[in-house]
Amino acid sequence: MIKNVKARVFGMLLILIALLANDGEVSAFSNQVMTQGAYGDDVIELQARLQYIGYYRGEIDGRFGYGTYWALRHFQSAYGLKVDGQAGNETKQKLVRASRFDREFVHSNLAAGNEFTYYGGVPLDQQVKRKNPNPPKTGGNPPQQKYDSLPPGYSQSDVNLMANAIYGEARGEPYIGQVAVGAVILNRVEDPRFPDNISDVIFQPLAFTAVADGQIWLTPNETAKKAVMDAINGWDPTNGAIYYFNPETATSAWIWNRPQIGKIGKHIFCK
Amino acid sequence: MKRHHWFIPVLIFAAVMIGLGIRLYLEQREKEAVMTLTENHYQKAYHELTYYVDMLEESLGMSLAMKERNDMRPQLAEAWRLSALALDEANDLPLTLLPFNRTNEYLSHVGSFAYNTGVRITDNRPLSSEEYRNLENLYNESKQIRDGLRDVERKVMADHLRWMDVGTALEGQKQNQDNQVIDGLKRVDGQATAYTQGFSPENPQNSALEKKKLKPLSGPNLSQNEAAAKLKKWLGKPDADIQNISRTGKGASIDAFKIALKNGQRTPINALVTRKGGHIVWFMRDRSFGKRRLGLYEASKRADQFMKLRGPSGMARIRQQQFGTVGVFTYTQNRQNVRVYPASIRLKVALDNGEVIAYNASDYLFNRCDNVPHKPKLTEQAAKKLLNPNLNIKETRLAVFQNPLRKSILCYEVFATKGQETYRVLINANTGNQEKIELLRS
Numbered sequence: 001m002i003k004n005v006k007a008r009v010f011g012m013l014l015i016l017i018a019l020l021a022n023d024g025e026v027s028a029f030s031n032q033v034m035t036q037g038a039y040g041d042d043v044i045e046l047q048a049r050l051q052y053i054g055y056y057r058g059e060i061d062g063r064f065g066y067g068t069y070w071a072l073r074h075f076q077s078a079y080g081l082k083v084d085g086q087a088g089n090e091t092k093q094k095l096v097r098a099s100r101f102d103r104e105f106v107h108s109n110l111a112a113g114n115e116f117t118y119y120g121g122v123p124l125d126q127q128v129k130r131k132n133p134n135p136p137k138t139g140g141n142p143p144q145q146k147y148d149s150l151p152p153g154y155s156q157s158d159v160n161l162m163a164n165a166i167y168g169e170a171r172g173e174p175y176i177g178q179v180a181v182g183a184v185i186l187n188r189v190e191d192p193r194f195p196d197n198i199s200d201v202i203f204q205p206l207a208f209t210a211v212a213d214g215q216i217w218l219t220p221n222e223t224a225k226k227a228v229m230d231a232i233n234g235w236d237p238t239n240g241a242i243y244y245f246n247p248e249t250a251t252s253a254w255i256w257n258r259p260q261i262g263k264i265g266k267h268i269f270c271k
Numbered sequence: 272m273k274r275h276h277w278f279i280p281v282l283i284f285a286a287v288m289i290g291l292g293i294r295l296y297l298e299q300r301e302k303e304a305v306m307t308l309t310e311n312h313y314q315k316a317y318h319e320l321t322y323y324v325d326m327l328e329e330s331l332g333m334s335l336a337m338k339e340r341n342d343m344r345p346q347l348a349e350a351w352r353l354s355a356l357a358l359d360e361a362n363d364l365p366l367t368l369l370p371f372n373r374t375n376e377y378l379s380h381v382g383s384f385a386y387n388t389g390v391r392i393t394d395n396r397p398l399s400s401e402e403y404r405n406l407e408n409l410y411n412e413s414k415q416i417r418d419g420l421r422d423v424e425r426k427v428m429a430d431h432l433r434w435m436d437v438g439t440a441l442e443g444q445k446q447n448q449d450n451q452v453i454d455g456l457k458r459v460d461g462q463a464t465a466y467t468q469g470f471s472p473e474n475p476q477n478s479a480l481e482k483k484k485l486k487p488l489s490g491p492n493l494s495q496n497e498a499a500a501k502l503k504k505w506l507g508k509p510d511a512d513i514q515n516i517s518r519t520g521k522g523a524s525i526d527a528f529k530i531a532l533k534n535g536q537r538t539p540i541n542a543l544v545t546r547k548g549g550h551i552v553w554f555m556r557d558r559s560f561g562k563r564r565l566g567l568y569e570a571s572k573r574a575d576q577f578m579k580l581r582g583p584s585g586m587a588r589i590r591q592q593q594f595g596t597v598g599v600f601t602y603t604q605n606r607q608n609v610r611v612y613p614a615s616i617r618l619k620v621a622l623d624n625g626e627v628i629a630y631n632a633s634d635y636l637f638n639r640c641d642n643v644p645h646k647p648k649l650t651e652q653a654a655k656k657l658l659n660p661n662l663n664i665k666e667t668r669l670a671v672f673q674n675p676l677r678k679s680i681l682c683y684e685v686f687a688t689k690g691q692e693t694y695r696v697l698i699n700a701n702t703g704n705q706e707k708i709e710l711l712r713s
Contacts, residue, residue, distance in 0.1 A: 032566030037592035042566075058691045066686075066693035066711050070665060086568065149592055152712060175557035176541045192379035195362045205313075205365040226557075226595075233599050234617055234631050235555055239523050239543065259522030262529055271522040 028101065034087040038064045039149050046087055048106045049099040050075060052120040060106060060118060063149055151232045158198045160220075162228045165202050167220035168210030170267070177265035178224060180238045182231030184269070187242050194242070238262075241269035306435060313434035316363035317427070321420040323357035327381065328413040335403075335410055340388075340395050347389025354382035365437055374416055381409050383675070488636065490548025498528045501549040502542055505581060508532065514539055518546070525637075527552060550636055555619070555629035560596040563622045567591055570598040573625040574618045578602055582616060583635065589615075596622045604635070609645045610670040613638040613679060643671050643679045647700035654683040654698045657705070662687035662694065672697050674706055682706055 030042055043064045050056035055078075056071035069085045076083045079094050087095070105124055109116040113132035150156060162182055170181045188194035188201045195201050203211060210216045238244070244267040245255045258270035327350055334346040358378040388402050398406065426432065493501065499513050515531040526546040533539045542554035565573075571591050578586055586602040589610065593599075597619050604614040619629035647654075651667055658664065670684040682697040697706040 030566075033568035034566070035568045035571065035591060037590065037598070038567040039593055066688075067691055070688060070693070149594060151592070151594075176555065179555070193375040195359075200359075200362060204362055223557075229594050229597075230555065230619075230629065233619070234634075235553060235629060236633070237541065237543075237553075237555075239519060239525070239527070239552075241522070260520040261522040262517060262520050269522075270520075 028103070029087075029092045029096070033089075034064060036064050036066070036069045036085065037149075042087075043068065044106060044110065045101050045103075046072070046095070048118045049095050049101050051118045052099040052101070054119065060110070060116070062110070151229070154232055159225070159228050159232070161199055161202060162231070163220040163224045164216050164218070165208060165210060166227050167224040168215040168218055169208055170265070171218075171221070171224065173265040173267065175223060175227065176237045177267060178227035179230045179235055180241070180264050180267070180269060181244070182228050183236040183238050184241055184244055186231055187236070187238070187240060191242055237264060238269040240271070242271060244269045310433055310435050313364060314427075316360045317424065317434065320357055320360040320364070321417070321424050323353050323360065324378075324413065324417045324420055327353040327357060327378075328410070328417050331381070331406065331410040331413055334389075335406060338397060340392070340397060343398070344389050347385040351382055351385035351390060354378045354385065358382070365434065374420075377409075377412055377416060381413070384409060488545055488548045488550055490550070492546055493528075493544075493549045495528055498544040498546065498549050499530050499532075502530055502544050502551060502554075503532065505551055506532070506540070506554070508534055508540075510534065511540070519543075525552070545636075550632070551630070552633050552636060553629070553631040558621075558628065560621055561623035563596050565598075565620075565622045565625050567593045567598050567622075570620040570622055570625060571600060574598070574600040574620050574627065577618060577627045577630075578616070582632075586616060593622070597628070598622055607645050608669065609681070610668065610684070611643075612670055613673045638673075643681055645669070645681065647681060647683070649683070649698075649700050649703055651683060654700065654703065655685065657698055657703055658685065658687065658696060662689050662696075665693075669700060670697070672706060680706060686711075 029045060032042060034042055034046055039062050041062070044060060044062040046064070047056055047058070047060045047062070047068055050068070050071045051060060053075075055075045056068060058067035058071075072087060072091070073083050073085045075081075075095065076085075076091060079098070081091055081094060100120065102118070102124065106116075106118055109128060113134075114128050115130040115132075116128045118127060150159065162185060165185060166178050166181050170178045173181075185198060185201055189196060189198060195204060202208060202216070206212060208216070239261055241261050243255060243258055245252075246266050247268055248266070250256070255270075260268055260270045262269060330346050330350045330353060334343045334350070337343045337346070358375060361375055361378065384405060388398065388406075427434075495516050495518070499516060503509050503511055511532040511534040513530065514533040515529075517529050519525065519527050519529065528544050528546060530542050530544060531539045532542070538556055538558045540554055540556045543552040544550065545552060571588065574591075575588060578588075582602065583604075585605055587605040587610070588600055589603050590601040591598060600618045600620065602616045602618070604611040614635045616635045617629075617631045618627055620626070621628050647669060655664060655667065664685055664687045666686040668684050670682055671679050672682045672684070673679050681700045683700050685696045685698065687694050687696065693711045695707075695709040695711055697708070698704070699706050
């Protein structure tokens with residue numbers, strides 16, 4: 001009899017510990033509600049947990065895109081939750097109860113750049129599909145870099161190249177003047193008279209002085225990178241310009257004859 | 272002994288001079304090699320350009336003689352290909368600073384005409400009389416451009432002219448000097464025709480202001496001060512000082528005021544306000560960011576609030592994306608449950624304190640396409656049947672979409688998946704044509 005009680009107490013303790021452990025896992029997610037377009041550690045956990053129970057079959061990359069969105073909706077409808085494709089408190093709690101998350105395994109593989117999955121019921125060592133032959137050195141790039149998000153339709157190299165061009169052309173200009181140079185590049189891509197992609201526009205012969213004199217290869221700063229994003233997201237301080245010049249150094253008579261739109265910093269922008 | 276003293280320095284001097292001479296000679300040769308390389312690159316680009324335009328002229332000429340669209344199709348596809356190749360070569364020449372626009376515009380015009388009449392239309396109905404007339408015009412123009420290009424080519428060959436000199440002539444002060452290449456090319460270039468290119472829904476349209484038929488704005492003309500007062504009131508910053516205000520120049524497609532507002536120690540806000548009606552086209556503030564405190568969801572609530580207070584009514588948030596410490600939110604007009612994609616507004620929210628730091632309504636203001644009827648001829652079921660049966664349809668709705676010819680079209684917008692990929696398909700709600708298909712990456 002006493003033995004039985006002991007066993008019961010022991011059992012209850014076990015349950016309690018399990019519950020506590022589970023609670024600890026709930027707090028693994030931060031309080032934020034996750035929506036499409038977000039990225040970060042919470043999204044990694046969301047994807048890993050959805051994959052654990054078989055709803056998400058895509059890459060665990062920390063970006064909340066369409067794949068994650070459909071997976072989450074599927075999960076919500078199967079578990080009787082409100083199907084809104086957003087990970088709020090209730091959804092996160094249900095998800096934590098239904099799944100597991102091995103933070104160490106997922107994050108170490110992400111940091112090493114390995115190709116891996118995280119399905120429940122499959123031994124972890126079978127889920128690393130391909131090891132990255134050149135893993136980043138520890139203390140090098142923060143893993144944040146991996147899931148930094150990009151505007152639709154643009155590649156990382158487009159963004160980098162534009163940052164280089166903006167920095168080379170306009171690093172001494174006010175911020176809005178840097179966005180303006182980015183906007184001119186994009187206006188040229190749009191314009192049928194110019195090449196239809198970013199690298200061809202930037203490297204068109206004699207199009208940009210920074211390309212001609214090699215200043216484009218300076219390492220751009222954060223401001224230039226921010227300016228690229230604003231230009232790509234549609235802000236155009238030039239209001240449709242496709243040329244600009246510095247009136248102090250411009251030698252071509254032709255450029256002065258273009259219809260001008262306005263001046264930003266040192267540059268005059270024109271059609 | 273004395274003689275030796277005199278002799279040694281002279282010997283050293285002579286040796287140094289010879290060394291220097293050799294070095295200068297080698298450097299000169301290296302420089303010439305680099306210049307020849309560049310020159311050859313330009314020469315190749317020009318000769319290929321003329322070659323492709325030659326071929327293009329022939330290809331257009333041949334299509335003119337054909338009756339059925341199916342017979343024409345290979346020729347038109349060829350013209351499409353050649354125009355792309357020729358445009359590529361033209362863009363490799365040092366001509367950015369030269370009004371060589373006509374040729375480029377022409378080539379791009381041929382490309383889209385050939386694509387739209389020969390590749391995109393799949394049935395075999397003969398060309399309409401308008402299409403045929405267009406083809407004839409393009410053919411006649413191709414002859415003129417070809418002759419002009421050949422003329423320049425002949426001069427370049429006969430007089431050993433160099434493209435490098437065109438570059439220096441354009442860059443330098445020698446603008447007014449005779450340069451036969453430039454003169455020849457100016458002759459090739461005629462008057463530019465208005466021609467417009469493609470545009471995908473949701474993707475921002477930077478040159479929106481230039482290319483669209485601007486929707487006329489309502490309201491009276493404002494003075495500088497009235498416009499600035501309107502901006503301050505709209506932003507809820509009545510105490511801000513005007514740092515700078517100027518009117519857009521004659522090159523701008525809209526008459527507007529560029530205003531910089533300064534509020535105490537904070538970084539200035541730059542904005543564009545139209546003269547007519549004082550509509551806020553865009554504003555942006557550049558500032559540094561603190562630690563990220565808000566998630567994208569909380570930020571979206573701030574953006575919604577801002578739109579409710581200051582934006583036009585009837586706008587729905589359709590997309591959000593996080594970039595570092597900012598969230599970018601896209602709103603689009605929702606008319607009787609139809610999303611009007613060309614009429615969109617973007618907001619940027621800082622994720623450290625939730626401040627709206629940028630706003631862009633240029634698409635909304637100038638592109639509202641009020642005249643598109645919202646009643647589809649095709650039912651949703653019929654539209655879905657037109658899709659590839661391997662697609663798993665997730666969402667369907669009506670939307671107004673602007674096609675590459677800048678026509679606003681009522682479409683069924685279908686989100687569908689296949690494997691891990693998500694697709695967005697736009698089906699014309701009246702004809703059932705597939706207007707666009709997109710592979711969504713994020």
